[in-house]
Amino acid sequence: MTFLITGADGQLGRALVDAFSAHGTVIACSRAELDITNTAQAAAVVSRARPSVVVNCAAFNDVDGAEALQERAFDVNALGVLTLARAARDIGATLVHYSTDFVFDGTAGRPYSEADPPSPRSVYAASKLVGEWMAADAGRWFVLRVASLFGVAHTPGTSRMGSIDRIIVALEQGQPAKVFRDRVVSPSYVVDVAAATLSLLGGSAPSGTYHVVNTGHCTWYELAQEIANIIGGLEHLVPVDVASLALKAARPQFGALDNSRLASVADPLPTWQDAIRRYLAFRQRPATI
Numbered sequence: 439m440t441f442l443i444t445g446a447d448g449q450l451g452r453a454l455v456d457a458f459s460a461h462g463t464v465i466a467c468s469r470a471e472l473d474i475t476n477t478a479q480a481a482a483v484v485s486r487a488r489p490s491v492v493v494n495c496a497a498f499n500d501v502d503g504a505e506a507l508q509e510r511a512f513d514v515n516a517l518g519v520l521t522l523a524r525a526a527r528d529i530g531a532t533l534v535h536y537s538t539d540f541v542f543d544g545t546a547g548r549p550y551s552e553a554d555p556p557s558p559r560s561v562y563a564a565s566k567l568v569g570e571w572m573a574a575d576a577g578r579w580f581v582l583r584v585a586s587l588f589g590v591a592h593t594p595g596t597s598r599m600g601s602i603d604r605i606i607v608a609l610e611q612g613q614p615a616k617v618f619r620d621r622v623v624s625p626s627y628v629v630d631v632a633a634a635t636l637s638l639l640g641g642s643a644p645s646g647t648y649h650v651v652n653t654g655h656c657t658w659y660e661l662a663q664e665i666a667n668i669i670g671g672l673e674h675l676v677p678v679d680v681a682s683l684a685l686k687a688a689r690p691q692f693g694a695l696d697n698s699r700l701a702s703v704a705d706p707l708p709t710w711q712d713a714i715r716r717y718l719a720f721r722q723r724p725a726t727i
């Protein structure tokens with residue numbers, strides 16, 4: 439297989455480039471090389487490269503910032519996906535596109551399945567939902583909803599660090615880590631997302647939407663406790679309620695996702711506790727020269 443990966447410098451993009459390289463040819467495109475909002479450039483790059491799979495990791499992910507930057511959010515998260523879907527369709531390639539648990543409003547009180555109707559509550563979430571619809575313009579397509587991604591350590595202190603890395607770094611440095619005790623998630627380890635994506639592509643799964651999260655769910659506080667039980671620093675966790683923070687965009691309170699549809703067509707994803715343990719072991723591996 440030849441994979442063309444957009445947003446290849448992002449957290450998931452980098453993990454997929456690493457994982458997919460053992461399974462075929464990878465054409466990794468940073469934003470400078472392929473801007474998905476530049477319709478002509480994106481179509482030309484895809485048509486020249488003629489990959490068998492276009493994998494879209496490009497996204498506008500500033501959930502709070504999107505409230506004031508609606509046009510930008512929809513340009514990247516919705517129209518950019520349409521451009522890639524059409525480019526993939528024109529060359530007979532499969533499109534893989536990643537979406538989010540935020541398409542749900544978080545009021546169900548039980549894990550959401552793919553059959554549950556979305557009800558986005560923020561600009562970011564709405565733009566991602568429209569992007570899901572746009573992905574279906576490709577001939578063969580997969581919309582893979584992930585959540586609370588973790589697995590590529592960014593430089594501490596940079597804005598690109600994910601929430602789980604922020605917790606880990608705070609605990610490692612003995613700093614207080616504020617964590618929600620009333621928001622429930624099903625986290626996704628990028629290594630497991632990569633494996634699940636390859637498994638879907640290699641099988642005969644029908645086009646559609648799949649929840650690609652580690653099995654189970656937890657509050658952010660429970661997640662942080664699991665980390666602290668392994669690396670220490672339990673005393674630095676500060677449980678907070680979502681309502682106590684003045685966030686510009688609403689978050690789903692109970693955003694757990696049910697991944698059993700994926701498990702019916704591919705290997706089931708390990709539990710989130712297993713994924714956290716593997717990631718912490720990976721972070722602590724000795725540096726190679």
Ligand SMILES: NC(=O)c1ccc[n+]([C@@H]2O[C@H](COP(=O)([O-])OP(=O)(O)OC[C@H]3O[C@@H](n4cnc5c(N)ncnc54)[C@H](OP(=O)(O)O)[C@@H]3O)[C@@H](O)[C@H]2O)c1
Nearest residue numbers: 445447448449450469473474496497536538584585586587
């Ligand atoms: N992170 C999470 O917790 C989370 C949760 C749920 C769903 N997701 C979804 O998972 C996917 C991967 O997320 P991630 O965490 O890997 O994101 P990320 O680390 O923010 O990476 C996104 C990448 O997209 C690039 N990009 C932005 N606009 C672009 C454009 N117009 N054309 C091409 N590239 C562009 C960014 O480049 P620059 O660096 O130049 O901006 C960045 O390299 C996204 O679809 C996201 O919505 C993520």
